[in-house]
Amino acid sequence: MLKLWGNQYFLILFIVNILSNMIAVVRFDDALSAFVILCISAVSATVESCICRLFRNTTLSKCVLWFLVTLHLIVAIIDIFLAVNFQKLLSVAVVCIVAETTSSEASSFLSTYLDIRTVLCLIIAVVVVIWFSLWFSRRFERNRVAAIISIILTALGVTAYLSVASGHTFNADGINSISQLHSFTRLCHASVKFKEILGNMQSIRDINRHVIASSHQDEAPSVIVVIGESFSKYHSSLYGYPKLTNPLLAARAEDGSLSVFDDVVSLSDHTGVALFSIFSANGSDEPGNTDVLFPTCFRKAGYKTALLDNQYFTGGYTWITDIPLSEIMFDYRNQHEVGHDVNLLKEIPNFADPQLIVIHLIGQHYTYADRYPSEFKHFTAADYSSALTEDEREMLAHYDNASLYNDYVVESIIRKFHDKNCLVVYFSDHGEELYEIDDFMGHGNAAQRPTIDYQVRIPFMVWTSPQFQSKYPDVVKRIKESVHKPIITDYLAQFLFEAAGIDTKYYCPELSFINEKYPADISRIVLDDIDFDHRAKQEPIKSRY
Numbered sequence: 001m002l003k004l005w006g007n008q009y010f011l012i013l014f015i016v017n018i019l020s021n022m023i024a025v026v027r028f029d030d031a032l033s034a035f036v037i038l039c040i041s042a043v044s045a046t047v048e049s050c051i052c053r054l055f056r057n058t059t060l061s062k063c064v065l066w067f068l069v070t071l072h073l074i075v076a077i078i079d080i081f082l083a084v085n086f087q088k089l090l091s092v093a094v095v096c097i098v099a100e101t102t103s104s105e106a107s108s109f110l111s112t113y114l115d116i117r118t119v120l121c122l123i124i125a126v127v128v129v130i131w132f133s134l135w136f137s138r139r140f141e142r143n144r145v146a147a148i149i150s151i152i153l154t155a156l157g158v159t160a161y162l163s164v165a166s167g168h169t170f171n172a173d174g175i176n177s178i179s180q181l182h183s184f185t186r187l188c189h190a191s192v193k194f195k196e197i198l199g200n201m202q203s204i205r206d207i208n209r210h211v212i213a214s215s216h217q218d219e220a221p222s223v224i225v226v227i228g229e230s231f232s233k234y235h236s237s238l239y240g241y242p243k244l245t246n247p248l249l250a251a252r253a254e255d256g257s258l259s260v261f262d263d264v265v266s267l268s269d270h271t272g273v274a275l276f277s278i279f280s281a282n283g284s285d286e287p288g289n290t291d292v293l294f295p296t297c298f299r300k301a302g303y304k305t306a307l308l309d310n311q312y313f314t315g316g317y318t319w320i321t322d323i324p325l326s327e328i329m330f331d332y333r334n335q336h337e338v339g340h341d342v343n344l345l346k347e348i349p350n351f352a353d354p355q356l357i358v359i360h361l362i363g364q365h366y367t368y369a370d371r372y373p374s375e376f377k378h379f380t381a382a383d384y385s386s387a388l389t390e391d392e393r394e395m396l397a398h399y400d401n402a403s404l405y406n407d408y409v410v411e412s413i414i415r416k417f418h419d420k421n422c423l424v425v426y427f428s429d430h431g432e433e434l435y436e437i438d439d440f441m442g443h444g445n446a447a448q449r450p451t452i453d454y455q456v457r458i459p460f461m462v463w464t465s466p467q468f469q470s471k472y473p474d475v476v477k478r479i480k481e482s483v484h485k486p487i488i489t490d491y492l493a494q495f496l497f498e499a500a501g502i503d504t505k506y507y508c509p510e511l512s513f514i515n516e517k518y519p520a521d522i523s524r525i526v527l528d529d530i531d532f533d534h535r536a537k538q539e540p541i542k543s544r545y
């Protein structure tokens with residue numbers, strides 16, 4: 001007994017197991033779950049110490065021990081980082097986000113969340129954990145009482161595994177899956193699920209290859225879809241923000257060519273998920289039809305199609321980076337990021353009309369200071385409320401300068417297509433929180449915040465060219481009449497099909513917000529399972545500045 005539960009290997013592994021497994025308590029948040037995880041850690045440490053002892057105290061057994069310790073520490077560091085900043089743990093959602101993150105997004109992310117102080121704290125924490133586990137293992141080595149407690153915890157842990165395996169759950173949220181009980185199995189489960197997602201890619205390609213669509217217009221209009229990034233409607237002067245961040249688009253709204261919609265939400269607070277919902281046609285309840293992507297329909301209807309992107313490029317293994325799927329959707333895609341967004345205009349190919357041009361900006365994605373050239377430095381920290389810290393005021397100035405530059409970028413796109421028969425749709429993939437409630441800025445954790453509004457409500461607008469206005473006055477009238485309707489970008493494709501006159505079985509008039517069949521009480525499910533219009537907290541929490 002002392003050999004198995006009273007030896008140093010078991011005690012060291014028990015400490016690091018508790019560290020890497022116990023973080024899951026943030027998800028379950030109750031004492032019973034914490035105790036179950038403690039028992040599971042004892043089971044895991046028992047198994048792992050047995051593996052080490054297979055090598056009979058040789059150098060190899062020490063190597064295996066420290067390899068396992070290192071793995072536990074890495075998982076613990078990642079989990080603590082995700083839990084502190086995003087109230088998330090390593091899961092399939094996180095694996096998907098990481099897989100879709102470009103190298104420049106990753107470096108922006110790390111420079112935003114990792115500073116020298118955090119790195120130093122991490123190093124000190126790792127040293128303290130290793131020191132403590134060594135001290136603990138020496139202090140309690142061959143200690144009979146400690147060994148008996150360990151045996152009891154291990155026995156209870158085995159019971160917990162068996163009871164979960166037989167369908168029992170421990171609390172309302174439910175520790176109900178064996179894979180979720182241990183950090184390593186949770187990570188393996190996420191990887192397996194991610195592989196399943198990759199497997200779905202083949203079916204998305206097949207469905208899109210066989211799409212049938214046509215245009216019923218004699219002179220079909222060109223369609224320009226501009227997808228912004230992290231643009232908060234609460235920082236747009238078009239929506240009442242007191243700082244003039246949208247002077248050029250305001251002039252378009254003033255002359256009546258730009259319709260500004262005031263009740264639009266994004267399906268998700270993550271770029272990848274939001275983009276897929278925007279691209280998917282969602283036009284029929286036949287199974288699998290949600291995987292039809294709208295550029296495919298336009299291309300099959302005779303449009304020349306292009307994607308100009310400042311974030312995603314082909315060569316990866318998600319739907320937006322998959323080369324075969326991209327070749328089904330688009331005649332042209334740019335292959336590299338282009339620095340500031342205005343450079344995307346140079347990448348727009350010279351297509352004959354009608355054309356569908358999708359432009360995905362880097363917009364106001366952190367780090368905000370990198371998102372605008374120096375001539376757009378208009379706001380400074382001194383322009384902001386003294387209720388905020390100096391760093392927060394500085395960050396807001398960068399954000400608003402990036403928004404001012406974004407106004408110029410969208411205006412430049414409109415000007416490029418001004419003389420064509422076309423419409424330009426511009427909206428953000430999701431919103432952004434900017435210290436309105438507390439010291440948090442960013443996106444990706446809306447469901448855990450006091451309100452989801454700042455990250456989910458988005459600016460949304462449609463500009464129509466003079467030619468389009470004279471050719472389709474009825475469509476323009478219906479766009480203008482729809483600016484107060486509740487809209488979710490999940491159904492954007494349906495509006496595009498109707499406005500451009502695309503015939504396809506994936507078109508569903510009930511989901512097109514300019515159609516008379518569009519219901520006033522359309523269901524808007526956001527962030528997986530939140531009914532946006534029937535939330536408990538309906539009123540947006542007032543900004544503290």
Ligand SMILES: [Zn+2]
Pocket residue numbers: 229230270271272365429430
């Ligand atoms: Zn985004």
